[in-house]
Amino acid sequence: MFERELRVWVRCGVRREVWVKLEFLYRQRNFPPRRPADTRLVVDASGEVPGVLHRWVRQGTGEWLAVVSFSVPYVDRDPSVGLELVEQLVPSEAVRPRKYGGSRRAR
Numbered sequence: 001m002f003e004r005e006l007r008v009w010v011r012c013g014v015r016r017e018v019w020v021k022l023e024f025l026y027r028q029r030n031f032p033p034r035r036p037a038d039t040r041l042v043v044d045a046s047g048e049v050p051g052v053l054h055r056w057v058r059q060g061t062g063e064w065l066a067v068v069s070f071s072v073p074y075v076d077r078d079p080s081v082g083l084e085l086v087e088q089l090v091p092s093e094a095v096r097p098r099k100y101g102g103s104r105r106a107r
Helices: none
Strands: 010-012 014-020 048-058 062-071 082-091 094-099
Touching: 014 062, 048 082
Parallel strands: none
Antiparallel strands: 010 048, 014 048, 014 094, 048 062, 062 082
């Protein structure tokens, strides 16, 4: 019944601080973007946000996915308050290491 074999490689115990590129994950599809009238539950999915890398998972096709927890900020609220996303699978290109003492720079 299930002829296809699924192979997943997991590297555990990483737990590293990273930057998550929201624009890579949530691409804008409306040009120019429409601003909703009610912004109570609207998130700002642009730029980078701090996150925590928990582990790496390898797809059957060979690409690596990062298991990351991060917060997406709301548009009309304090930036420290956001929509918490816990242990999300994201492509490896969407994360980069966060270094202490360095400033955040766009890539």
